[in-house]
Amino acid sequence: MLTSTTTTAVRDIELTSLANGVRVITEVMPHVRSVSVGIWVGIGSRRETAEQNGITHFIEHMLFKGTTSRSAEEIARSVDSIGGNLDAFTAKEMVCYNTKVLDEHLGQGFDVLSDLVLHPMFRPEDITKEKGVILEELKMEEDSPDYLVHEIFSSNFWKDHPLGKPILGTRDTIKRFDREAVESYYRDAYIPSNTVITAAGHLAHSGMVELARRYFESLPPRPAPAADQPPSTHARIALRHKKALEQVHMCLGVPSYPLPHEERFGCYILNTVLGGGMSSRLFQNIRERQGLAYAVFSELNPYRDTGCLSIYAGTSLESARKVVESILKEFRQLKQELVPDEELRRAKDHLKGSLMLGLESTSSRMSNLARQEMYFGRFFSLDEVVESIEAVTREQLQRIAQRFFDQKQIALTVLGNLDGFRIGREDLVC
Amino acid sequence: MTARSAPYSFCLLIFAFCLLPFCVVLAQPIDRTKPPETPPLPSFKLPSVFETTLANGLQVVSVEDNRFPLVTVRLAFNAGSKFEPAGQPGLAEAVAALLTEGTKSRASRQIAEEIASLGGSLNASASPDTLIIAGNSLSEHSARLLDLVADIARDAAFPAGEIQLYQQNRKQTLLDQRSQSEFLAEEKLAQVVFGAHPYSRLSPTEESIGKLTAGALAGFRDAYLVPNNAVLILLGKLPPRAEALRTLEARFGTWARKELPALRMPMPPQPKRSITLVDRPGSVQADIHIGRLGVTRIDNDYFPLAVGNTILGGGTSSRLFNEIREKKGYAYSVYSHQAPRRDAGLFSTVMQVRNEVAGEAISGMLAEMTRIAQEPVSAAELTDVKNFLSGTFVMGLERQEGLAGQLVTIKTMGLPNDHLEKYTARIRSVQPAQILLGAGKVVSPDDAAVVVVGDAKQLRPALEKFGAVTVVPSK
Numbered sequence: 001m002l003t004s005t006t007t008t009a010v011r012d013i014e015l016t017s018l019a020n021g022v023r024v025i026t027e028v029m030p031h032v033r034s035v036s037v038g039i040w041v042g043i044g045s046r047r048e049t050a051e052q053n054g055i056t057h058f059i060e061h062m063l064f065k066g067t068t069s070r071s072a073e074e075i076a077r078s079v080d081s082i083g084g085n086l087d088a089f090t091a092k093e094m095v096c097y098n099t100k101v102l103d104e105h106l107g108q109g110f111d112v113l114s115d116l117v118l119h120p121m122f123r124p125e126d127i128t129k130e131k132g133v134i135l136e137e138l139k140m141e142e143d144s145p146d147y148l149v150h151e152i153f154s155s156n157f158w159k160d161h162p163l164g165k166p167i168l169g170t171r172d173t174i175k176r177f178d179r180e181a182v183e184s185y186y187r188d189a190y191i192p193s194n195t196v197i198t199a200a201g202h203l204a205h206s207g208m209v210e211l212a213r214r215y216f217e218s219l220p221p222r223p224a225p226a227a228d229q230p231p232s233t234h235a236r237i238a239l240r241h242k243k244a245l246e247q248v249h250m251c252l253g254v255p256s257y258p259l260p261h262e263e264r265f266g267c268y269i270l271n272t273v274l275g276g277g278m279s280s281r282l283f284q285n286i287r288e289r290q291g292l293a294y295a296v297f298s299e300l301n302p303y304r305d306t307g308c309l310s311i312y313a314g315t316s317l318e319s320a321r322k323v324v325e326s327i328l329k330e331f332r333q334l335k336q337e338l339v340p341d342e343e344l345r346r347a348k349d350h351l352k353g354s355l356m357l358g359l360e361s362t363s364s365r366m367s368n369l370a371r372q373e374m375y376f377g378r379f380f381s382l383d384e385v386v387e388s389i390e391a392v393t394r395e396q397l398q399r400i401a402q403r404f405f406d407q408k409q410i411a412l413t414v415l416g417n418l419d420g421f422r423i424g425r426e427d428l429v430c
Numbered sequence: 431m432t433a434r435s436a437p438y439s440f441c442l443l444i445f446a447f448c449l450l451p452f453c454v455v456l457a458q459p460i461d462r463t464k465p466p467e468t469p470p471l472p473s474f475k476l477p478s479v480f481e482t483t484l485a486n487g488l489q490v491v492s493v494e495d496n497r498f499p500l501v502t503v504r505l506a507f508n509a510g511s512k513f514e515p516a517g518q519p520g521l522a523e524a525v526a527a528l529l530t531e532g533t534k535s536r537a538s539r540q541i542a543e544e545i546a547s548l549g550g551s552l553n554a555s556a557s558p559d560t561l562i563i564a565g566n567s568l569s570e571h572s573a574r575l576l577d578l579v580a581d582i583a584r585d586a587a588f589p590a591g592e593i594q595l596y597q598q599n600r601k602q603t604l605l606d607q608r609s610q611s612e613f614l615a616e617e618k619l620a621q622v623v624f625g626a627h628p629y630s631r632l633s634p635t636e637e638s639i640g641k642l643t644a645g646a647l648a649g650f651r652d653a654y655l656v657p658n659n660a661v662l663i664l665l666g667k668l669p670p671r672a673e674a675l676r677t678l679e680a681r682f683g684t685w686a687r688k689e690l691p692a693l694r695m696p697m698p699p700q701p702k703r704s705i706t707l708v709d710r711p712g713s714v715q716a717d718i719h720i721g722r723l724g725v726t727r728i729d730n731d732y733f734p735l736a737v738g739n740t741i742l743g744g745g746t747s748s749r750l751f752n753e754i755r756e757k758k759g760y761a762y763s764v765y766s767h768q769a770p771r772r773d774a775g776l777f778s779t780v781m782q783v784r785n786e787v788a789g790e791a792i793s794g795m796l797a798e799m800t801r802i803a804q805e806p807v808s809a810a811e812l813t814d815v816k817n818f819l820s821g822t823f824v825m826g827l828e829r830q831e832g833l834a835g836q837l838v839t840i841k842t843m844g845l846p847n848d849h850l851e852k853y854t855a856r857i858r859s860v861q862p863a864q865i866l867l868g869a870g871k872v873v874s875p876d877d878a879a880v881v882v883v884g885d886a887k888q889l890r891p892a893l894e895k896f897g898a899v900t901v902v903p904s905k
Contacts, residue, residue, distance in 0.1 A: 031497040034825045064746070065756075072756055076747030081814040083821015086746070102821055132759035139715050140762060140782060143611070244712065246605045279542035288538060291595045294602035316602065346547045353549015353568055359498050360829045 013369065013379050014205040016212075020221040021193035024212040025369045027200040029362060035106045035201035036366040037208070038098035039117050042196065042374055043189040046092045046163045046303070047228055051176065053162070054169015055185050057090040058134060058177055063097065064088070065126040067119040070112070072126075078112045086112065090167055093303055094374065100363055103202040107211060114215035117190065122182050131174055138168050145242075145249045145415060149312070153251040153413040156238050157308060161231035192216065193224040196373050200365035230305035235408060237423065240415045248320045248416035252327055253310030254404045259302035259375050265388040266396045267300060267309070270404075272347040273339055273397070274298045274330060275311055279346065281333075282311065286326045292319040304375065309404060320414065320421060324428075331405035331430040338394040348389050355385065405430050474824050476850055480671060486687045487658025490678060491837055493665035495830060501572040501666035502565070502830040503579055506838045509561040509654035512628040512695065512773070517641075520634020522556035524596060524642050525650050529554045529563065529582040531592040536581060538592055544578060552578055558629050559772040560842050561655070566830070569667035573677050576664075580681035583655055588644040600639050607633060611717035611782070611883040614708050614904055619719045622706060622879040623776055625699040656688040661841040663834050698723055698774050701877040705897050709886035710904045716788040716884035717780075720795060724768055724775030724872050727843040731868035732770060733856045735777070738865040738873065739768045740815045742802045743779055747814065749798050754781055760791040766873075772843060777872045785884060789892030792882075796875045796896075803874035806862035820854040 012028040045056045066072045079086040084101035086109075097117055101109035141147045151166050158164030168174075195216065199208050233255045257267055275282035275298025286296045295314040301307060315323045339347075358364045372379050410428045414421065478494045514521040530552060531538040545552045550567030552575070563583055567575040607613045617632045624630035662682070668674050701722040725731050743750035743766025754764040764781035779799060783791040826832040827850065840849050882889060886901050893899045 032828050034828055073747060073752055076745070076751075077810075077814050080745065080747045080818035083817045083819075083824070085822060085825075100825060102825065105821075129756075129759040133755060133762050136715070136760075136782065136784060137762040139784070143715070145609075244609075246609060247602060277542075277546055279539070279546040284539055284542070287599070288595065291598050294599040294606075314602065314606065346543060349549045350546040351549075356498075356549065356568055357500065357566065360500070362828070 015373070016205070016209045018192070018213060018217055020217065020219050021224075022195045022197065022212060022216045022219070023373060024209050025196065025198045025373055026203060026205040026208045027365050027369055028203065028205070029201050029365065032202050032362055033102055034100055034362050035103050035109075035199055035203045036098060036100045036362040037106065037110055037113065037197070037199040038096050038366050038370060039113055040196040040198065040370040040374070041095040041190055042093070042194045043225070044091050044093040044095060045165065045167045046161075047189070047225075048162050048165070050162075050165075051173060052181070052185060053165045053173040054134070054167070055173075055177060055181065056095060056189070057167050057169065058130065058174065059182060059186055060088050060090045060095055060097075061130050061134060062122055062126065062182060063116045063120050065130060066121045066123070067115045068121065069119065070115060075112060075116055079109060082108050084109050092163055092167065094370075096367070096370070098363070098366065106199075106203055106207070110211045110215070118215065118219075120186065122179050122186070124179050127177065127179055127182060131177065134168065134174055135171060138171065138174070141168065145245055145247070146312070146314075149249040149251050149413055149415040152238055152240055152415065153253065153310065153411065156236040156413060157233055157253060157411045158231045158306075159234045159236065162228075163231045163303065163306070188225070191222040191224075192219045193222060196370050198366050198369040198373070200369060201362040233306065233308070233409070233411070235411045237411070237425065238413045239418055239421065239423070240413065241418045242415060243417050245416045248315050248317050248414060248418070248421075250313050250315070250320065250323065250412065250414045251310055252313075252324065252410060252412045253308045254406065254409050254411070256300060256307040256309040256404055257302065258305050258307050260304070261302075261307075263396070263400060264302070266392050266400050267302070267307075268351060269344070269347050269389070269392045270334070270397050270400050271298050271300050271309060272351055273343060274334065276347075277350060279350070281330050282327065285330065286313070286323060290322070290326065292323050292326060296323070317416060317418065317421060320416075321423065321427075324412070324423060328428060328430040331401070334401035335398065335405055335430070337398075339397050341394070344392070344394055344397070348392070351389055352386060474827055474850055474854070482675075484657065484679065484683055486683065486685055488682055488685065489661040489841065491661065491663050491841070492668060492671075492674060493663075493833065493837070494668055495665055495833075496667045498830075499569045499667050500830060501567060501569045501575065501664065501668065502834045503563075503575060504663040504834050504838050505563040505579055505583055505660060506663070506842050507561045507655050507660045508559065508842060509650070509659065510557050510559040511631060512558050513654055513693065514628065514631075514650070517638070518646060519631045519638050520600070521638075521642070521646060521650050522561055523634070524600070524639075525647050525655075526554040526556040526561050527600075528588055528592060528596055528647060529586045531596070532587045532589045533581045533585040534587050535585065538589075541578065541582070544574070548574055550575060552582075554582070560838070562838060572666075572669065576677055576681050580685075584685055586651060588647045590644065593642055593644060593647070597639050597642055600634065601636055604633060604636065604639065608905070611710060611713060611715070614710070615717045615719040615780075615881050615883045618706055618708055618883070618902070619721050619778060619879060619881045620776070622704055622881065623698065623701070623721055623723055624774070626696040627698045627774070628695065629698070629771060629774065629776075652688075653691055656690070657682065657685045658687045659690055661838070663837045663841075665834055665837070666830055695773060701879070703877055703879070703897060705880045705893055705899045706882070707886050707889060707893055707899050707901045708881065708883040708904050709901055710883055711885055711887070713884040714785065715782050716785055716882050716889055717782050718788065718792060718795070719778055719780050719881045720792075720799070720875060720878050721776055721778030721881075722872065722878045724777035725770055725868070726772060726775055727770045727839070727845055729770075729775075731864075731871065734860050734864035734868040735768055735872060736819065737812070737815050737857060737860045738802055738807070738869045739766050739777070740819060741807050741811050741865075742766045742798060742873065744815070745818070749802070750779065750781075750795065753798060754791060754794055758787075758791070758794065760784075760787050760794070764795075770843070785888045788882065788884070788889055789895055792880070792893075792896065799873050799875040799878070803866065803869040807865055812860070812862060816857050816860065819857045823853055823857075
């Protein structure tokens with residue numbers, strides 16, 4: 001039996017790779033009673049073709065519809081009956097099936113989790129029914145202006161690339177899914193080399209590896225699929241008129257660094273200073289001082305090979321232009337002036353505090369293990385991350401701002417009852 | 431089961447821990463020829479608790495939890511929206527929102543910056559019964575966090591500029607709320623179920639927002655945010671007790687006790703069947719809420735209903751989920767909900783369905799509500815749900831936030847001090863006959879109010895099968 005095990009000295013983390021490529025990673029937390037365990041598939045919606053848009057999420061739903069030995073109801077009740085939670089989510093670069101159970105029930109919880117991932121039925125009648133459920137989910141989301149403005153923004157920013165397509169898919173693509181398409185996609189994506197099993201909580205690594213071997217070791221190895229093409233970004237301005245809306249929702253963004261970029265900590269701090277909380281510049285200057293928006297914040301959406309720094313604002317039609325001008329003013333200031341020492345210190349402390357607050361949760365740690373493995377292939381110690389945060393300088397922030405905030409690179413989506421509202425590239429000077 | 435774009439929170443820094451003594455975890459394939467067994471009772475033992483009351487009446491509960499270098503604070507007042515004067519809906523939430531927007535010694539921005547530098551958070555919010563100040567920080571900053579909590583609780587200044595800004599923003603968020611069918615349905619259901627009782631008010635009106643003044647805000651604060659109407663929960667990695675008490679005494683000891691206003695709340699009306707259709711022209715979905723008066727946390731029916739509610743609509747193995755979503759494919763989201771409050775509760779079932787199937791979906795939902803009130807639940811359902819509630823309860827207490835929330839509930843809802851230790855035993859003791867009894871009073875749909883938000887032209891004919899329909903505008 002060919003396996004390899006690596007132990008990290010600085011965190012109580014162990015990684016074992018099964019012979020077929022499935023990776024098993026655990027982190028021991030002796031002071032809790034729960035264990036969170038996740039089965040991660042390293043292919044998300046960005047690998048879909050245009051016709052397949054939404055199929056990754058659709059399969060995530062279908063895996064709960066029954067296996068060769070359990071009905072959908074039995075899947076749900078199996079975990080309920082041991083006092084646990086069972087959940088899943090689909091993202092653009094991964095899918096995760098996870099459960100959280102008390103330590104003594106890890107074996108039963110993992111039995112259910114691995115069963116639903118490995119032995120789905122994909123019955124045609126279930127496929128038909130689930131299409132209806134997902135179309136209802138789509139209607140609910142489309143009724144939300146926040147969701148809609150972000151989807152329109154993404155589809156323009158990563159135009160003609162699957163990264164810009166909605167995770168849920170569209171009515172047209174969902175309606176066309178059939179058993180053949182679903183099975184074919186599942187066969188290609190759910191392979192050992194794409195699979196990472198992570199667990200955090202009150203457990204022993206050897207026990208988790210034993211469980212993983214029991215269910216996953218017999219899967220035949222298959223080579224990992226080649227990486228897809230990195231997307232290019234597009235600085236489009238999109239004004240979407242929707243008469244029924246009483247407010248204006250906007251999303252303004254620029255290209256930023258990919259997730260594994262060496263300057264990522266600078267990006268985190270820049271985002272914190274710009275719009276990462278109630279003491280941030282956007283919140284203080286646009287919401288608190290000028291009263292132009294009832295909600296305003298910035299966020300980073302980094303992926304394997306690309307990224308976006310975007311700002312969302314909820315405002316009125318009368319204030320919409322001023323909000324854009326004010327965001328651009330903040331861009332200019334970050335490009336022209338060094339962030340004061342006190343503000344940089346505060347942003348670093350805020351970031352470190354937020355990180356520390358995640359320490360308690362087994363599910364946060366379980367997710368963190370998977371993401372570190374998928375994006376970095378290694379695990380970072382507390383000291384390393386704190387050092388990286390502390391190493392960020394004012395000059396670095398200015399350099400990143402000068403690179404990111406470029407009039408020609410700014411994409412903007414505005415959604416609302418936009419009667420008479422106009423804005424063009426010439427209005428985006430920064 | 432959700433779709434998420436994946437903003438990577440690079441988070442999670444980890445301390446090195448000692449290796450766990452070896453514990454074996456082996457898979458045990460489930461034998462479905464036998465009924466599910468009840469796994470060992472998950473017990474919860476509260477860490478070391480210290481309770482005291484300061485001379486001014488402020489109750490203090492501190493819980494030592496040294497696992498992580500964090501502290502969590504809750505300062506809870508019996509000062510929720512039900513205490514608002516008539517004509518001032520939204521006053522309690524406005525007071526809560528403005529507590530952090532400036533005090534006698536700190537400007538709004540200073541407060542935000544101090545919180546950021548503590549690496550924590552601080553906010554206040556109002557529910558129907560309580561107003562709660564919630565904060566957390568790294569444990570090394572616990573004294574500074576308490577200083578901020580005391581400052582905003584005692585000395586909020588309600589600056590005119592901040593009130594004006596709040597009014598402007600709240601009017602916008604109110605518009606946003608009122609554009610959502612779920613909010614409109616919840617609002618209407620609360621009005622029908624609670625009648626003249628202030629629980630019927632879920633939000634301010636544009637008019638009441640406009641009427642907010644520093645005097646009204648300070649008046650509410652001065653009447654209800656007083657030490658003898660509050661409990662302070664402090665948990666986490668705390669300083670030695672004597673030092674912690676000195677800090678508390680310094681921050682809160684000089685806060686003057688005050689007699690509370692005597693109020694008499696009107697009783698909610700007796701439940702009766704009604705059908706209200708909130709017209710939202712153009713809606714492609716019907717947002718359906720069916721509900722009636724529920725129980726409080728100290729009602730004898732609370733635990734049987736907690737179990738019954740979970741069987742009916744508490745998750746992906748519930749009856750509603752299986753019937754409405756899995757078998758029929760009518761809805762993405764369908765559930766039942768028990769919301770116990772201090773004076774009375776609300777029990778409701780909720781779903782969003784496409785217009786064409788609204789009538790059939792309501793029939794299905796009413797049938798399940800009737801079934802849980804008339805037929806004993808099966809042994810398997812009962813065991814599974816008891817296990818589910820016990821396990822998730824214990825796991826929810828692992829984090830400071832979960833434990834703090836439960837301690838606030840104990841103190842503000844009048845629960846006994848041993849509630850946390852006894853919770854799983856009380857859940858385990860529920861019998862099918864008790865669920866029938868509770869559900870007969872609270873879930874049985876004969877006297878339930880049906881509220882539907884959607885396009886009246888399309889939905890009215892389907893709803894008239896269930897009785898007389900009252901159509902009201904959504905705006």
